[in-house]
Amino acid sequence: MVAAVAGLLAVVCGPSAATAGAPPRAPDSVRPPAPQPAPAPSPGTGADGARSWPLAGRPSVVRGWEPPGGPYARGHRGVDLAAAPGARVLAAAPGKVAFAGRVAGRGVLVIEVSASGDPPLRTTYEPVRAVVPEGGEVVAGQEVAALEAGPFHCASGCLHWGLRRGDTYLDPMSLLPPRLLRGGPSRLLPVFGVPEPGR
Numbered sequence: 406m407v408a409a410v411a412g413l414l415a416v417v418c419g420p421s422a423a424t425a426g427a428p429p430r431a432p433d434s435v436r437p438p439a440p441q442p443a444p445a446p447s448p449g450t451g452a453d454g455a456r457s458w459p460l461a462g463r464p465s466v467v468r469g470w471e472p473p474g475g476p477y478a479r480g481h482r483g484v485d486l487a488a489a490p491g492a493r494v495l496a497a498a499p500g501k502v503a504f505a506g507r508v509a510g511r512g513v514l515v516i517e518v519s520a521s522g523d524p525p526l527r528t529t530y531e532p533v534r535a536v537v538p539e540g541g542e543v544v545a546g547q548e549v550a551a552l553e554a555g556p557f558h559c560a561s562g563c564l565h566w567g568l569r570r571g572d573t574y575l576d577p578m579s580l581l582p583p584r585l586l587r588g589g590p591s592r593l594l595p596v597f598g599v600p601e602p603g604r
Contacts, residue, residue, distance in 0.1 A: 455498065455499055455544065455545035455546070456497060456498055456545050456580055456581050456582055456585060457495050457496065457497055457498075457545040457546035457585075458486075458495070458497070458581070458585060459486065459494055459495050459496070459497045459528075459530060459564060459566050460486055460488050460492060460493070460494065460495065460564060461492075461493060461495070463585075464486040464487055464488060464564075465486065465487040466484060466485070466486060466487075467485040467486065467487050467559045467561070467563050468484070468485040468559060468563075469484055469578075472574065472576075482567055482574040483529070483565050483566055483567035483568070483574070483577060484565075484566050484567075484576070484577050484578060485559045485563040485564070485565055485566075486563055486564045486566060487561065487562070487563050488552050488562055488563055488564050489552070489562045490552050490553060490554040490555070490562055491551055491552060492551070492552040492562075492564070493548045493551060494514070494530050494533050494548070494549055494550040494551060494552055494564060495545075495546050495547060495548055495549065496516055496528075496543040496544065496545055496546065496547045496549045497516075497528050497545065497566070497577065497580055497581070498516070498518045498519070498521075498526075498528060498545050498580055499518070499519045499542075499543065499544045499545050500516045500517045500518040500519045500521075500525075500528070500542075500543060501516065501517050501519070501540065501541070501542055501543070502514065502515070502516055502517075502535070502537050502538065502539050502540060502541045502542075502543065502549070503515045503516065503517045503527060503539070504539060505535035505537065505538065505539050505550075506535075508531075511531050511532040511553075512531060512532050512533045512534050512535065512550070512553050513529060513530070513531045513532075513533070514529070514530045514531070514533050514535045514537075514549060514550050515527050515528070515529050515530075516528045516529075516530075516543060516549070518580075521570075522570070524570055524571040525570070526568060526569070526570050526575075526580075527568070527569050527570075528566070528567065528568055528577065528580070529565075529566070529567035529568070529569070530549070530550055530564060530565070530566055530567075531564075531565050531567075532552070532553040532554075532555060532565075533550035533551060533552055533553055533564070534550055534551050534553055535549065535550045536548060536549060536550055536551065537549045537550075552564055568580060
């Protein structure tokens with residue numbers, strides 16, 4: 406009944422009469438959009454998504470990650486990257502220094518990765534001499550330590566780089582985006598001493 410009367414008033418007296426007692430309404434074209442919640446950062450991505458190799462350039466992998474079959478089983482709970490003592494060690498992801506000290510005679514640095522879930526991801530670096538204090542905030546690619554003289558996880562000098570979530574060991578290479586894992590653009594090189602086809 407009310408709708409019918411409002412429609413009749415709009416026809417007879419114009420649209421303003423039908424809405425005389427109603428509060429003004431903004432046209433649909435200028436109505437502000439409904440607020441949308443900000444997307445939550447995915448675990449392991451970090452607040453800004455930045456990532457870095459923990460050594461300058463693209464280091465050689467001496468030994469890769471070999472997940473153990475159980476908590477006490479054999480395996481390799483990290484990645485060994487070739488490096489000489491004194492090499493600059495870089496934060497692989499942004500975060501906060503959770504530990505910087507010695508464990509079983511080796512210098513160890515642990516960084517809690519920002520916005521990486523609960524429990525958070527933690528990257529580990531050894532054997533190193535930390536140059537950042539516990540509680541310090543770091544960004545990806547920042548120098549955080551220097552590689553010590555050993556003992557090493559491998560026969561020659563190397564950095565042992567690890568990743569954990571709680572008590573679970575993960576592959577630290579999974580932190581790096583594909584652009585850092587690729588070897589760079591393909592290049593055509595000249596070939597000498599091979600006869601051309603058809604000659």
